[in-house]
Amino acid sequence: MPAEAKRRRNRRGEGDLLRRQILEATTVLLAEAGDANAVSMRDIAAAAGVTPPAIYRLFADKEALLRAVIAERFDAFDLHLEQGEAGATTVREQLEGRCRAYLDYAATHPGHYRVLFSATHLGPVEVGASDGGHPGAASFNRLLTAVAACVPAGRGKAQRAFTITVELWSALHGFADLRITKPEFPWPASSVFLADMLERLV
Amino acid sequence: MPAEAKRRRNRRGEGDLLRRQILEATTVLLAEAGDANAVSMRDIAAAAGVTPPAIYRLFADKEALLRAVIAERFDAFDLHLEQGEAGATTVREQLEGRCRAYLDYAATHPGHYRVLFSATHLGPVEVGASDGGHPGAASFNRLLTAVAACVPAGRGKAQRAFTITVELWSALHGFADLRITKPEFPWPASSVFLADMLERLV
DNA sequence: TGTACATCAGTGAACGCGCGTTCACTGATGTAC
DNA sequence: TGTACATCAGTGAACGCGCGTTCACTGATGTAC
Numbered sequence: 254m255p256a257e258a259k260r261r262r263n264r265r266g267e268g269d270l271l272r273r274q275i276l277e278a279t280t281v282l283l284a285e286a287g288d289a290n291a292v293s294m295r296d297i298a299a300a301a302g303v304t305p306p307a308i309y310r311l312f313a314d315k316e317a318l319l320r321a322v323i324a325e326r327f328d329a330f331d332l333h334l335e336q337g338e339a340g341a342t343t344v345r346e347q348l349e350g351r352c353r354a355y356l357d358y359a360a361t362h363p364g365h366y367r368v369l370f371s372a373t374h375l376g377p378v379e380v381g382a383s384d385g386g387h388p389g390a391a392s393f394n395r396l397l398t399a400v401a402a403c404v405p406a407g408r409g410k411a412q413r414a415f416t417i418t419v420e421l422w423s424a425l426h427g428f429a430d431l432r433i434t435k436p437e438f439p440w441p442a443s444s445v446f447l448a449d450m451l452e453r454l455v
Numbered sequence: 456m457p458a459e460a461k462r463r464r465n466r467r468g469e470g471d472l473l474r475r476q477i478l479e480a481t482t483v484l485l486a487e488a489g490d491a492n493a494v495s496m497r498d499i500a501a502a503a504g505v506t507p508p509a510i511y512r513l514f515a516d517k518e519a520l521l522r523a524v525i526a527e528r529f530d531a532f533d534l535h536l537e538q539g540e541a542g543a544t545t546v547r548e549q550l551e552g553r554c555r556a557y558l559d560y561a562a563t564h565p566g567h568y569r570v571l572f573s574a575t576h577l578g579p580v581e582v583g584a585s586d587g588g589h590p591g592a593a594s595f596n597r598l599l600t601a602v603a604a605c606v607p608a609g610r611g612k613a614q615r616a617f618t619i620t621v622e623l624w625s626a627l628h629g630f631a632d633l634r635i636t637k638p639e640f641p642w643p644a645s646s647v648f649l650a651d652m653l654e655r656l657v
Numbered sequence: 658t659g660t661a662c663a664t665c666a667g668t669g670a671a672c673g674c675g676c677g678t679t680c681a682c683t684g685a686t687g688t689a690c
Numbered sequence: 691t692g693t694a695c696a697t698c699a700g701t702g703a704a705c706g707c708g709c710g711t712t713c714a715c716t717g718a719t720g721t722a723c
Contacts, residue, residue, distance in 0.1 A: 260700095262684090262685070262686095262699055262700065263699060263700090264685090264686065264687090264699090265685085265686050265687060265697070265698060265699075266686095266687090266698085267699090268698070268699050268700085271699080271700090287575065288575070290492065293675075293676065293677080294676080294677060294678080295675080295676075295677090303699095303700070303701090304700070304701055304702075305677085305678080306678080306679075306680090306700075306701070306702090307699075307700050307701080309677095309678070309679085310698090310699075310700080314677080314678080315677065315678090367575075370633075370636065371573055371632070371636065372636075373489065373490070373569075373636060387637070387639065387640075389637060389640075390640075393640075415643075416643060416647075416648075416651060419630075419642070419643060419648065420626060420648065420651065420652055420655075422629065422633070423625075423626045423627075423629035423630040423633060423648075424622060424625045424626045424629055425625075425629065426629035426632065426633055427624065427625035427626055427627065427628035427629025427630070427632065428621075428625040428629070430573070430628065430629070430632060431572075431624070431625060431628055434572065434573065434574075434575060435589070435591060437589065438589075438591075438592075438595075440621070441617075441618060441621060445618075446618075446621065446622065446625075449618060449622065450622055453622075453655045453656060454655060462667095464666060464667065464717090464718070464719090465666060465667090466666090466718090466719065466720090467664070467665060467666075467718085467719050467720060468665085468719095468720090469666090470665070470666050470667085473666080473667085495708075495709065495710080496709080496710060496711080497708080497709075497710090505666095505667070505668090506667070506668055506669075507710085507711080508667075508668070508669090508711080508712075508713090509666075509667050509668080511710095511711070511712085512665090512666075512667080516710075516711080517710065517711090
């Protein structure tokens with residue numbers, strides 16, 4: 254509790270400033286824990302420099318808070334993949350950049366990656382960005398687009414692009430996830446894995 | 456508790472019979488939950504038709520019990536993969552059978568698969584079978600052997616076989632894991648995924 | 658064959674703890690007059 | 691400029707619950723005589 258500096262109470266009308274502090278505290282704790290169940294409302298309150306009940310004026314309950322944080326992390330993930338394409342001059346480079354960004358995000362934010370892609374406890378999350386449906390769906394569709402751009406036109410192209418995208422996504426997720434859960438394994442460098450994988454798939 | 460039939464107390468000297476019942480109850484609950492943290496000692500005791508303290512005469516604590524069950528599941532997993540090779544006449548068929556068994560185990564025992572390959576909470580588990588090291592290591596090494604048998608001899612063969620095995624394992628795990636966590640996605644059939652993946656990798 | 662006794666499989670009650678959440682409140686801030 | 695008051699950001703204490711685990715015990719089973 255008082256590891257945090259003494260908080261000054263927000264001024265009237267500025268109570269929602271705490272909202273952001275709580276979101277950010279939760280984000281940090283989730284990154285460390287890699288598991289939404291391992292982060293308690295008390296932990297969050299302490300990290301935000303506030304007592305637990307203060308959270309409830311801003312979020313209905315723990316689930317609502319987690320959903321909000323996870324939605325933000327999905328958006329950040331999508332943005333990171335988007336930025337991975339920046340500077341690419343060919344469709345092939347775009348695809349490569351996107352995949353590199355995928356592995357990079359998982360490697361630099363393992364806790365968040367696990368919360369996004371290994372969680373079962375929480376149902377679907379509304380993502381600010383896009384695609385009415387599932388949060389993962391947005392990323393998948395963009396990856397599909399990037400793959401399709403690299404597949405030569407012809408009969409059955411859409412089918413082929415879909416198959417390749419599923420294989421690519423599986424490989425990326427498998428590599429990312431196993432690296433996190435089995436860090437003692439002698440993994441090859443992501444760049445080597447990725448280059449080889451793309452050569453074989455596309 | 457009394458959903459279970461009234462248990463008859465074991466005879467003297469047969470107290471260890473309960474050991475198996477507890478292991479099996481835990482196995483069932485782990486399959487349903489897919490998460491060791493979501494299964495309590497009280498749940499286990501109730502499923503075994505016994506009160507919680509009875510467990511402690513047979514297992515030191517919850518962790519010891521979970522380790523024992525998980526070690527058994529790793530052995531079962533390895534055995535399943537081994538059986539996947541049965542009947543194969545070529546090394547390529549052996550590899551294919553092993554991979555098919557991998558995906559098949561994950562699909563038919565999703566809860567156990569997740570406990571084995573997505574758990575972070577528990578440290579390394581001693582497996583009855585083999586390879587002093589990590590439990591996953593045994594499976595990996597056997598997969599590596601199966602892949603190596605399909606890779607033509609030549610300079611750098613070992614290196615190539617290792618790379619391919621990492622890629623294959625990543626793809627298998629990614630596909631298996633995502634199928635479990637995102638069941639609403641329009642996954643292609645495992646057999647199609649596998650055939651295509653092997654064609655591309657080997 | 659019968660009885661006293663030691664063994665041991667399992668029970669019932671309780672422990673201390675951390676959890677999500679609720680409730681009545683406090684006291685600083687801004688507003689009305 | 692000064693005071694009474696409403697607002698609202700946040701607190702302190704407590705709730706009921708489920709958890710892993712411990713402890714003193716009970717009572718059926720087998721053994722010794």
